[in-house]
Amino acid sequence: MDVDDVTEAHSHPSAVPTVLAVAGVTWYCFIFSLGLLGCVSARKRYRLRPRSPLASADPSTVPGVSIIRPLKGLDANLYENLESTFTQEYPNYEIFLTVENDHDQALAVVRDLIAKYPNVNAHIIIGEETVGVNPKVNNIIRAYRQAANDILWVLDSNVMVDSGTLGRSVDALDGPPSAAPSSRKRIALVHHVPFAFATEYSLGSHVEQAFLNTNHAKMYIAINTVAIDSCVVGKSNLYRKSDIDRVDGTLKPVTSNDQSRHEKGLAVFGRFLAEDNMIASALWHELGLRHDLSCDVARNAVGNMSLADYFWRRVRWIRVRKRMVFAATLIEPFTESIVVGVLAALGLRYLFGFPMWLFLPIHFAVWLAVDLDVYASLAGYPLPSGAVWWRFVGAYALREALALPIWMFAIWGSTVDWRGKTYIVMRNGEVRRSNRDDEKSWFRWGFWKRSGKNDSHYEAIETSES
Incomplete structure (x- = not known):
């Protein structure tokens, strides 16, 4: 390759990063629009009964x-x-x-x-x-x-x-x-x-x-x-x-x-x-x-x-959805605020030089505002200010941070616990009883060890079936 060929190659960089950046921004616009549709629909449907x-x-x-x-x-x-x-x-x-x-x-x-x-x-x-x-x-x-x-x-x-x-x-x-x-x-x-x-x-x-x-x-x-x-x-x-x-x-x-x-x-x-x-x-x-x-x-x-109960509850339903609607479950992380926000931020920085440190705070603030508006529509009143507001937003932030790790853990397994029994999820969401009582994973121990309660319906007191 002579000097002219090298110069021409550098003057025509690969189009792949551009395509990925455009795809990331486009996907962000789609997901945000879908969320905005949910917000507007909630206002129309639930604020008058x-x-x-x-x-x-x-x-x-x-x-x-x-x-x-x-x-x-x-x-x-x-x-x-x-x-x-x-x-x-x-x-x-x-x-x-x-x-x-x-x-x-x-x-x-x-x-x-x-x-x-x-x-x-x-x-x-x-x-x-x-x-x-x-x-x-x-x-x-x-x-x-x-x-x-x-x-x-x-x-x-x-x-x-x-x-x-x-x-x-x-x-x-x-x-x-x-x-x-x-x-x-x-x-x-x-x-x-x-x-x-x-x-x-x-x-x-x-x-x-x-x-x-x-x-x-x-x-x-x-x-x-x-x-x-x-x-x-x-x-x-x-x-x-x-x-x-x-x-x-x-x-x-x-x-x-x-x-x-x-x-x-x-x-x-x-x-x-x-x-x-x-x-x-x-x-x-x-x-x-x-x-x-x-x-x-x-x-x-x-x-x-x-x-831990929350963690395993989410794991259970991700594993069930995986067998029922695999494609939708596979793209689920790309609908969450952190992942989709980072993708959009990277895309905007590559395409327009827009700084990530500026985009991400705006993104999270607007995302939270839309979600809290949905809350207000369903509840019939806005989230109260003060300590209640901060406690709710803190739990909300923790949920957002846990979404990807929970999905990554859940997507590889097919065993779930429900009402004190262990099941294996099969094709189309059908299940069969499993003889395995314990899943061999360090997640089941220490901080993530289950409390022993039956969490499928939030039962406060154990019954004879345990």
């Missing part, structure tokens, strides 16, 4: 609803959580409260509430029916079969709801009664974004609260606003039994002349750990139906959760 006309209608004119609440032990805020379903402003509903055995500590709370509200049609179901490895499905399957109504509302035991939630949710499920027929696909499932509140001061509880009420809520609302695919959390879901009885969890479209020999109905989802997500996906893909968020939140009581 009108009373449903069904609340004061004649019972014979409104669709009946069967509320199913699976219980296990004394969850944080259990009495208030369950009482919120006894006080719904809706004229036609029944409640099923289900426990695994007659020694469950939740039964005392249930019986107190039934005595307090004798006019509410409430039933206790004791004893599970094993239809799969998922204990929640095993717990509610008998109530599912005994439900007198087609519309079912399944709520986790750590969820409290506003008294108008049921009426507004049925409105969303059925649509306006006077609306003209349209080409829009029927709503098959109404769900509620979780809004966490810590009932005790523990670090993990506040980190979980900061996560659910900001970044998680923002992206959850944004993805459901775009609505290109199913995205549902099972804290509080309303759907029709007649629809569930038509799906089998294969996610293959059901045809009019379907002669499938696959079993159908709720029982088939007992083989999945994330049965809520699979039910939603089945309604979407098998029946071609859609979902909707009502203007209510599922107030999620978070009890005494250590930082």
Whole structure:
């Protein structure tokens, strides 16, 4: 190579850094726009919650609803959580409260509430029916079969709801009664974004609260606003039994002349750990139906959760999502504020010479402002100033810092613990029981050793199953 060739090579540097820089800035703009969409949608949806006309209608004119609440032990805020379903402003509903055995500590709370509200049609179901490895499905399957109504509302035991939630949710499920027929696909499932509140001061509880009420809520609302695919959390879901009885969890479209020999109905989802997500996906893909968020939140009581509990909870659901939506899980770190902010900062410095020390503080400040605006929309008020504000923002910052390390640890494994049992997550989110009680990792010891509590539903007191 002569001198002219060398000079020409130096005058035409590789285009790869430029392409990467442009890609990083473009990706940042996309993720930030998606978060901004979640923020704007939260303002529109949650800052006004009108009373449903069904609340004061004649019972014979409104669709009946069967509320199913699976219980296990004394969850944080259990009495208030369950009482919120006894006080719904809706004229036609029944409640099923289900426990695994007659020694469950939740039964005392249930019986107190039934005595307090004798006019509410409430039933206790004791004893599970094993239809799969998922204990929640095993717990509610008998109530599912005994439900007198087609519309079912399944709520986790750590969820409290506003008294108008049921009426507004049925409105969303059925649509306006006077609306003209349209080409829009029927709503098959109404769900509620979780809004966490810590009932005790523990670090993990506040980190979980900061996560659910900001970044998680923002992206959850944004993805459901775009609505290109199913995205549902099972804290509080309303759907029709007649629809569930038509799906089998294969996610293959059901045809009019379907002669499938696959079993159908709720029982088939007992083989999945994330049965809520699979039910939603089945309604979407098998029946071609859609979902909707009502203007209510599922107030999620978070009890005494250590930082280790938070760590393992996030690990569990990353490993489950990895088997269900691998591509989305793979790019998850590139949606987090630190990683995407650094990528954008590097890109802007390379393309325009914009200093990283200036961009990153602006980025984090704006990102935090958007997340806190989402919080205000869901809560109905802004985050209080003073010590509460600083405690929340401190937990928020810790959550952001932990996001990448947790993902890096979780992405390589397939073993999860749930309700005191160990499972191996397989294809499509199906699970099987594992005989291995302990994962051989230094993360399980020292600071990261589990506290021994069953963290899947934030249970405050151990039950007979431990």
